Every structure is written in structure tokens, then in C-alpha cells.
Amino acid sequence: MPETTSYRQSPLAPLGLAGQAASGLNGAGIGVAEPDFRVLLDLRVELDKQPGAQDAVEKVLGLRLPETANTATGNAERHALWLGPNEWQIVIHDSRPEAGREWTAKLREALQGIFCAVVDVSNAQAILRVTGPAAREVLERAVPLDMHAGKFQPGEVKQTVFGRHCGVTLHLLDDAPTFDIYCRRSFAEYVHAYLKDCARGACEDFAVLEG
């Protein structure tokens, strides 16, 4: 198979984050990293009307879609994020340029005969990973959610408004705490700048980390 030339560029590329990246927090309260490209698929299906869907998804991805609102399932490499009662975002850590097309085709093939929609939205969104002891306090300044550890726990996913107007999906991965923030790519620089602003006063330092 011929090698695919990719002209993909992250919306955060102009910030040159990779050039400033440190390998650890080094005492900073919060660190921000831009992870590598991921495959993001939007899956819509009515599970109660399409009983075969869960098994078909599991066959391809090795995970079952979460039916509890605002939660995620999966492992370090793949997640299914609950977006609505009949909508999920599938996240696959596969950065190859052709990966989006391939996974879309695989999932569609497995779901054949099931009334559903699988759309590749990999290039519509930007991803920022935020980690560190001050992450909750910093994010609290940007979103109207209760960010207290008892109210937002690892494995949960919340969609909300960030800053003045920008929609984001927050996925809490662990107790560090580490959040994956998904936003429309045109808002990526805004989210980054706003986070930096929120960090001022909330914690000692703002670190740029390796993705």
C-alpha cells in the first residue's frame, strides 16, 4: 500500500507547544499537553430499538457503550463517551492519517443492518489534556460545573460551556486529576489561552507537558 501523505495540522500548532514541553510538572499546579491525533467517531443509535448494536460495537472496539448518562467506558487506548441517550463519541488512540477512514469502515461494516449513523469527526475537534493537583480549581473558573472531587469522578464525562461561549466535552481519566478536553478546533487557541488565564492566581505555575 502506498504511503499516505498527510497535510494534517493541529489547530494548536502555531503555539509551538511541543518546543516548550517539559517531561513533568516540576512543582507546577497544572500542566497542559496536546495529545497525539486520535480517531473520533460520532455514533448514533437507539439501543432499545437496535438490540444488536452493543454486540457489534464490542466486536470491533472491545468495549460496550455506556448507558449511564455522563459516563465513559473503555481502557487506555479506546473510550466510548456518553454524549446523549442515543449518541456516543468513540475515541481511538490511533494517530495514523488513514485511521479515521479505516475505523469508520470497520464499525459501519459491523453495524450493517442496524439503523444507526457512524461519522468520522476526528478532524473537527481539538484535544487538550490537563493534569495536576490544581486542575479542578483552574477548570472551575472556566466552566459552570461543580468540579469538587465528590461531584466529578474518574470515568465521568460532562459536556458544558467553557469560558464565555465555547462548548467542551470533559473526560476525567484519573485522580491526578487528568482531564481530556475536547473542543471544536476553531476554539482550541481560545481554550488554551483561557486556561492559562484561569491558572493565574489559582496555582503556582502553568506547565506545558509532552503530549
Next chain:
Amino acid sequence: MLLIPCPYCGERAENEFSYGGEAHKPRPEVPEEISDATWADYVFLQKNTKGTYYERWIHSHGCRRWFNLVRDTLTHEIHGAYRMGEAPPKVDEKTYV
């Protein structure tokens, strides 16, 4: 700010939502067969109750689903939220003058 109980996501801040006007207002079945006055009535005129009001909201920055809310338009007290197609909760309805 109101804390609105989305029937899917639970309590969230008002600025995640958008307003959709009066609920339980059936759309005329055959719009081309009714008079302009009846159509205008459907499109523009709402009860606009000062008191207990059944209204539509969408969780636009969250799960993006429409649902119904029972709210007191004077006190902002929220009596409950329910999904589209579900029956409204029993509420001690009030109107003020």
C-alpha cells in the same frame, strides 16, 4: 443563575440551556388548511402565564436534548423536568395577578 434539572444529565447551570417557549402546544396538523389568524396564533401567541408555566428547554451545551420544565415564572421555583412524551408531574398550579 437557575440550576435546571436536565432529565438526562441532572442539575446543570442555566447558561448550558436554551429556552424553547411554551410546552404542550400542538402544531396544527394541516397548516395550509387553516386561516392566517389561526396560524399566527400558533406561531406568535403564548399563554405567558405569571405563575406555574410548562415550557420547553434544550440542554444545548450538554446532551442537546429537548425536554419540558415546570417553572414558576414569578418565583423561579422549578417544580420538575420531564422528557418529551412523558406526562407532566402533578403540581399545585399557581397564578399571580
